[in-house]
Amino acid sequence: MATELASRAMPAAQVGQPGAARAEGSIGSGIVMREVVKNYGAFRAADRISLDIRPGEFITLLGPSGSGKTTLLNLLAGFQKLDGGEMHVDNAPIDHVPTHRRGFGMVFQSYALFPNMTVTQNVAFPLRMAGVDRESAQRRVGETLEMMRLSEHAAKTPSQMSGGQQQRVAIARAIVRRPKIVLMDEPLSALDRRLRESIQIEIRALHRTIGSTILFVTHDQGEALTMSDRIAVMDAGRIVQIGTPTDIYRHPQNRFVASFVGESNLIEAEIVQRRGATMALRNRAGYVFEADAGHGIEVGRAAVLVRPERIAIAGSPGPNTMPVTVTSALFLGEVLRIEARTESGETLLIRCMDTAGRSLPDVGERLHVSWGAADCWVLS
Amino acid sequence: MTALAAASHPRRPAGFAVRLSNPALLLLPAALFLGFIYLLPVVDLFRISVSGPTWSTFFERVFSVPLYWDALVRTMQISLTVATLCLLLGYPTALLIRRTSGIARILVTAGVLLPYFIAILIRTYAWMVLLGRNGPVNKLLTGLGLLGEPAQFLFNRGTVLLGMTAVLLPIMVLSIYSSVSRLDVALPRAAQASGAGPIATFWRILLPLTLPGMGAGFLLVFVAALGFFITPTLLGGPGDQMFAMHIVQQADFIGSEGFLQALAVVLLIITLLFVALAGHFLGFSFIWGGGQLAEGQPRPATAHEAVPTPQRRLLAGVADRVGWPALRLLSRLNPAWGRWTVILLGGAVIATLILPILVVMVISFSSASYLTFPPPGLSLRWYEKFFSDPNWMEAFWKSSVIAATSAIISVTLGASAAMGIVRSEIRGKSIIMLLLVSPVIVPPVVLGLSLYSLFLRFDLVGTIWGLASAHAIGGIPLVVIIVSAALQGVDRRLEQAAALHGAPPLTVFRTVTLPAIAPGLAAAAFFAFLHSFDELVLSLFLSSAQLKTLPLMLWADINYQLNPVLAVVSSLEVLLVVIGLALAGPVLARTRAGA
Numbered sequence: 023m024a025t026e027l028a029s030r031a032m033p034a035a036q037v038g039q040p041g042a043a044r045a046e047g048s049i050g051s052g053i054v055m056r057e058v059v060k061n062y063g064a065f066r067a068a069d070r071i072s073l074d075i076r077p078g079e080f081i082t083l084l085g086p087s088g089s090g091k092t093t094l095l096n097l098l099a100g101f102q103k104l105d106g107g108e109m110h111v112d113n114a115p116i117d118h119v120p121t122h123r124r125g126f127g128m129v130f131q132s133y134a135l136f137p138n139m140t141v142t143q144n145v146a147f148p149l150r151m152a153g154v155d156r157e158s159a160q161r162r163v164g165e166t167l168e169m170m171r172l173s174e175h176a177a178k179t180p181s182q183m184s185g186g187q188q189q190r191v192a193i194a195r196a197i198v199r200r201p202k203i204v205l206m207d208e209p210l211s212a213l214d215r216r217l218r219e220s221i222q223i224e225i226r227a228l229h230r231t232i233g234s235t236i237l238f239v240t241h242d243q244g245e246a247l248t249m250s251d252r253i254a255v256m257d258a259g260r261i262v263q264i265g266t267p268t269d270i271y272r273h274p275q276n277r278f279v280a281s282f283v284g285e286s287n288l289i290e291a292e293i294v295q296r297r298g299a300t301m302a303l304r305n306r307a308g309y310v311f312e313a314d315a316g317h318g319i320e321v322g323r324a325a326v327l328v329r330p331e332r333i334a335i336a337g338s339p340g341p342n343t344m345p346v347t348v349t350s351a352l353f354l355g356e357v358l359r360i361e362a363r364t365e366s367g368e369t370l371l372i373r374c375m376d377t378a379g380r381s382l383p384d385v386g387e388r389l390h391v392s393w394g395a396a397d398c399w400v401l402s
Numbered sequence: 403m404t405a406l407a408a409a410s411h412p413r414r415p416a417g418f419a420v421r422l423s424n425p426a427l428l429l430l431p432a433a434l435f436l437g438f439i440y441l442l443p444v445v446d447l448f449r450i451s452v453s454g455p456t457w458s459t460f461f462e463r464v465f466s467v468p469l470y471w472d473a474l475v476r477t478m479q480i481s482l483t484v485a486t487l488c489l490l491l492g493y494p495t496a497l498l499i500r501r502t503s504g505i506a507r508i509l510v511t512a513g514v515l516l517p518y519f520i521a522i523l524i525r526t527y528a529w530m531v532l533l534g535r536n537g538p539v540n541k542l543l544t545g546l547g548l549l550g551e552p553a554q555f556l557f558n559r560g561t562v563l564l565g566m567t568a569v570l571l572p573i574m575v576l577s578i579y580s581s582v583s584r585l586d587v588a589l590p591r592a593a594q595a596s597g598a599g600p601i602a603t604f605w606r607i608l609l610p611l612t613l614p615g616m617g618a619g620f621l622l623v624f625v626a627a628l629g630f631f632i633t634p635t636l637l638g639g640p641g642d643q644m645f646a647m648h649i650v651q652q653a654d655f656i657g658s659e660g661f662l663q664a665l666a667v668v669l670l671i672i673t674l675l676f677v678a679l680a681g682h683f684l685g686f687s688f689i690w691g692g693g694q695l696a697e698g699q700p701r702p703a704t705a706h707e708a709v710p711t712p713q714r715r716l717l718a719g720v721a722d723r724v725g726w727p728a729l730r731l732l733s734r735l736n737p738a739w740g741r742w743t744v745i746l747l748g749g750a751v752i753a754t755l756i757l758p759i760l761v762v763m764v765i766s767f768s769s770a771s772y773l774t775f776p777p778p779g780l781s782l783r784w785y786e787k788f789f790s791d792p793n794w795m796e797a798f799w800k801s802s803v804i805a806a807t808s809a810i811i812s813v814t815l816g817a818s819a820a821m822g823i824v825r826s827e828i829r830g831k832s833i834i835m836l837l838l839v840s841p842v843i844v845p846p847v848v849l850g851l852s853l854y855s856l857f858l859r860f861d862l863v864g865t866i867w868g869l870a871s872a873h874a875i876g877g878i879p880l881v882v883i884i885v886s887a888a889l890q891g892v893d894r895r896l897e898q899a900a901a902l903h904g905a906p907p908l909t910v911f912r913t914v915t916l917p918a919i920a921p922g923l924a925a926a927a928f929f930a931f932l933h934s935f936d937e938l939v940l941s942l943f944l945s946s947a948q949l950k951t952l953p954l955m956l957w958a959d960i961n962y963q964l965n966p967v968l969a970v971v972s973s974l975e976v977l978l979v980v981i982g983l984a985l986a987g988p989v990l991a992r993t994r995a996g997a
Contacts, residue, residue: 101591120737121594122602128595134588138610147606150726151597151733156718195596205595 050078050235051112051202053098059106060093067093069259070107075237077112080229082238084246085256086282091239094256095205098237100124111203122151127196127204127234131211133188135180135195141167142176145194152199162198169231170194170224186217193225197232206238210245222248243283247271255279271329273399280327280401287333287370288401289326300395307366309344313398325401330359330373332397336390343390346370348383358382362389428822432815432838432878440841440875443852444670450855451663460664470648470665474672477645480562480634481627485574487567488623489616491751492574496582496615497608498748499575501741512983513752517759518572519929519979521936523953524972526633527960528758529565530556531765534964536774538761557639565637568754570626574619575751581615582608599733600740606729618688621680628673629845631939636960645669646847653851653943666848677843686832690839690883759976766969773964784966794955794967800866801935801952807870808877808934813927815874816881823882824889835886839879849875850943857944864946872944873934880933881926888922889915925986932982936975 053075060068068090075081083091096102098109100121109116116124127148135144142163149159167173170190180188189209196204206225210218226249229236240246246253247267254264255278263275274280277288291303294310303326304310313326336343346362349369353376360372360383372391374380383389454460464470499510517525531537533555540552555561589611593603631646638644646669652662680688761775766784768777788794819838823831841849853872854863862868892915900910938953945954952971959968 099591099595101594120599121591122597122599122733122737125597126595128592130588130592132586132588134586134592136589136592136607136611138607147593147598148596151602151730153726153730156722195592199597 049202049233052077053203053235053237054110054113055094055098055107056109057107058094058097058104058109060090060097060102061105066259068097071259071261072107073254073261073264075235078233078235080226080236080238080249080251082240082246082250082253083256084240084243084253084283086241088258089256090259091241091256092207093259095207095237095239098203099126099128099205125199125201125203127199127201129189129192129196129204129206129209131208133180133185133192133212135188135191137180139179140176141172141178141180141183141191144180144191145198148195148199166194166198169228185213186221189213189221190224193228197228197234200232200234202234204234204236206236208239208241211240211242218245225249247283253283255282257282274327274401277325277401280325280399285330285371285373287328287330289328289368290323291326292323301400303400305344305364305366306368307344307364311342311344311393311398312395313400314395327399327401328393328397330371331357333370333372333374333391333393335360335372335374336392339390340392343392346389346391348385348387348389350385351382353382360389362391424826425822426826426828428818428826429828429834430822432819432882435811435815435871436838436841436875436878439853439856439871440849443856444844444848446855447663447670447848447852448667450660451667454660460661461668463661464664464668470645473643473645473648474668476643477628480559480566480642480644481624481630483563484566484570484627485620485624487563488571488574489620491567491747492571492578492619493612493616494744494747495571495575495751496578497744498752499579500582501744510748510752513756514572514575515983516976516979517568517755518576519932519983520759520975521938521953522569522632523936523938523956523960524762524975525569525758526565526636527956527964527968527972528762529561529568530636530960530964531773531775531969532758532761533561534773536772538775541775556637559638559642562634562638562642565633566627566630568758569633570623571751571755573622573626577619577622578612578615581612581618585611594737597733598729599735600737601732601735602729604740614684614688617680617684621676621684621688625673625676625843628676629669629847631845631847646845649847649851650942653854662851666851669845670848673843673845686836689843690835690879759972762969763973763976765966766973768966768969770966773966773969784970788967788970791967793950794952794971797950797952797955800949804866804870804873804951805931805934807866808873809927809931811870811874812877812881812930812933813923816878816926816930817885817923819878820882820885820889824886835882838882841875842879846876846937846939850940853940854943863944864949866949869941869944869949869951870934872940873937874930876937876940877930877933880929884926884929885919885922888919891922892918921986928982928986932979935978 053073055071055073058068058071058073059066071090071094073094083094085091093102097104098116100116100119104117111124136147139147142160145163145166146159149162154162164173164176167176170193172187172190172194175183175187175191180191183191189212192209196206209225210221213221222245225236225238238246238249247270250267252264252266253270254261255270256262257278263270263279265273270279271284274283280286280288289305291305291311294302294304296302300312300314302310302312303324339345344364346364348360348362350361352359356376357373358376358380360374362370362372364370370391451460452458495510495514499507499514502510533539535552535554539555540549543549544552585608589607590603593607598606629646630644631650634642634644635647635650645665649662649665649669652658652665655662677686677689765773765775765777767780767782768774769779769781769783770777816838822828823834823838828834850872857863857868857872862871896914896918897910900914901907905913936953937951938957941951941954942957945951956968956971959965
């Protein structure tokens with residue numbers, strides 16, 4: 023079984039031309055996790071996690087540190103043993119397959135390039151371990167380096183390269199075998215913002231080219247939203263929500279997801295009345311507003327999520343507006359970031375585009391804000 | 403602290419006051435001390451060795467008498483064997499330390515560190531007890547019926563190799579561990595994720611990256627073994643004479659002046675040759691096991707993909723046909739094999755290091771009147787005997803006073819020298835550092851012999867000050883190494899911030915620098931104390947019948963009769979080291995983490 027897995031992970035010389043569209047037939051593996059448990063002493067790092075990953079999917083594990091995302095990745099890579107549950111790749115259990123025969127590619131947070139080898143030797147290493155002969159290995163390394171725009175650095179050692187270049191070498195080493203699964207453990211966290219953004223785009227394009235299933239771990243919600251097909255948000259050893267980026271951002275299941283992904287205003291309100299597709303709510307200051315009826319909450323208290331960019335500033339008081347007092351106003355370039363206090367003492371965060379005719383409000387200024395029913399998302 | 407001011411105006415002609423406040427001056431006391439008591443005698447040694455009818459007379463005799471030539475060859479063989487054994491056994495032990503965590507790691511580390519700090523004399527004595535006729539090994543084998551009657555395991559080449567390997571192993575383990583611990587934990591994982599099994603990961607990643615640590619460990623062990631005297635004397639037979647033993651024996655003959663010195667010079671030159679060779683490849687910092695003192699330049703770029711020369715093509719062909727397929731084949735091994743190899747070999751090494759010490763500690767509580775294991779009953783009679791015997795007590799107090807004096811000299815001179823070397827802009831820091839720590843590589847026998855004539859001339863033989871100063875020659879390097887590591891760990895910006903807020907240099911030192919290096923100073927003082935407290939070889943040369951130190955008493959008794967009082971002394975030493983390590987442990991951990 024083990025050798026079968028390895029050979030499956032090694033499609034015979036299936037190398038797409040650099041920049042070509044997705045290579046035919048080199049679709050990634052599906053991964054199934056069932057009730058996965060991992061304990062570190064008394065600490066439960068993975069608490070009965072179940073996750074289905076579709077072949078060729080780009081899935082991100084997102085969560086704060088200690089939420090269990092790296093643990094899950096290490097379990098899948100085989101660096102650690104499961105304490106319970108099972109993991110399957112393409113319907114075959116992998117518990118007893120040692121890491122080096124799982125045939126995955128992996129990118130590490132610290133890059134983990136072999137300092138005693140040149141770039142070429144680093145990237146050739148997985149091929150040579152897989153039994154590819156020197157000439158073929160040379161050719162495929164050349165193609166991969168070309169694809170990662172590293173050809174001119176082929177003879178350098180890792181210590182002679184910048185962080186961004188090293189990271190691209192690490193990615194090249196992970197994908198050179200065209201593995202069906204690539205694991206990425208916070209690969210961009212050591213890079214500065216601009217570099218991070220450009221490599222994000224690169225990885226995304228690479229995913230389309232090679233078609234592998236990519237499991238990406240990050241604590242950066244922006245990164246997760248930008249890159250993923252789906253995001254699994256983790257907290258305290260569990261997956262608290264899984265969905266597409268828009269789904270996660272617009273329709274978080276609970277307060278943790280709402281506040282961890284993106285900036286958010288959570289407004290405490292009481293459900294006044296429900297009519298069909300919308301409901302009316304009243305916040306503590308007594309203002310009544312409408313919201314799309316969420317998932318079956320009928321009466322009682324609720325938290326309403328309003329994203330800062332969904333709050334509109336009205337020039338004058340109207341039927342559906344709420345008066346607020348500005349406590350801070352910052353000009354961030356393309357957007358204005360305003361913090362304001364409602365009459366009941368809650369703080370609202372507002373982001374609006376820097377459009378012609380809009381000026382930065384003064385601290386202490388009174389504004390009138392409003393939002394539509396479709397801009398709210400009612401949490402339990 | 404004043405280096406900042408000096409550095410910002412490098413071109414201004416320095417006034418007297420400025421020159422006085424140059425931290426490089428702090429090197430002066432240590433330089434004067436070592437110059438007088440260490441360099442001068444060694445130079446004198448060379449002078450006497452060439453003072454024959456022609457300069458080479460004595461050397462010709464060294465190389466023409468088969469006795470000495472054979473001893474030289476034998477010394478090389480033994481040293482090489484010991485260093486190789488240490489390497490083979492030390493590597494899995496270093497990996498074991500890295501692999502364990504929590505309590506297990508503390509125990510394994512203690513299993514290496516504890517023996518490292520216990521006197522060679524005591525550890526050799528422990529082996530004599532373990533392998534002796536009434537020792538546990540003989541008891542076990544006769545008890546199991548494997549031996550009809552107790553066998554003589556001691557006094558042959560095998561026990562010399564065993565004892566020396568056991569005594570020197572901790573150096574190797576620590577040296578390899580220091581390079582293993584610097585490796586990114588993700589590297590072996592990256593290799594595994596790239597399809598490499600345990601052996602391929604070891605061969606292609608771990609081994610090449612830890613080669614410097616292995617080289618340093620090998621050389622340190624080899625060089626130490628070259629000058630070994632105590633262990634081969636106690637554990638060897640007539641056929642196992644090492645070179646250093648000849649020097650000590652010749653020292654008893656009055657008529658051998660000149661020839662004696664020539665023997666010492668030969669040993670010293672051979673030692674220095676190997677150190678120079680190693681320094682050429684590894685950089686001399688391998689001696690003090692650490693940083694480049696901010697002078698290190700990045701290694702030049704290596705053009706790996708150079709023109710394919712015939713040799714290169716041949717190598718590539720071999721790698722293609724043999725190397726890679728072999729690694730792939732071995733990768734079929736279950737990773738558990740790698741894990742178990744490390745655990746079993748490393749565990750066996752730790753057990754071998756600790757076992758003799760434990761046996762000696764048990765025996766110290768024996769109720770028997772002679773050495774036997776297991777003891778027929780437990781009692782404190784040997785402790786009573788030790789504490790009530792005026793000879794032992796006097797030796798104990800003399801040793802303590804000498805060690806305390808020596809520690810004070812070492813810390814005062816060594817710490818100020820460390821300050822001078824780390825904080826000044828002086829050129830040639832590496833060479834100065836090399837000179838300061840060089841006493842650790844000079845065979846103690848050579849040092850003792852060279853000091854003897856100096857001590858005679860200044861009437862220092864058998865004096866507390868004389869012995870304390872002699873011990874400080876080896877104490878200063880320890881202090882310099884520890885304190886300069888501590889100093890390099892101090893954030894310069896803290897000192898600059900203090901100065902910026904109006905603190906004069908001395909206040910900066912007192913309020914910022916001193917608290918930061920205080921733990922390092924304490925550790926340095928302890929190790930300098932221990933060094934002197936354990937020192938035997940120099941004392942053999944420089945002491946007198948009136949001034950018996952504890953190691954000298956031990957030495958005399960071990961050669962005369964193995965009795966349980968020695969086990970008491972050994973146990974007390976173990977206790978001392980355990981307390982010291984418990985106090986200094988956190989400091990050392992921090993020093994190593996900062997390095």
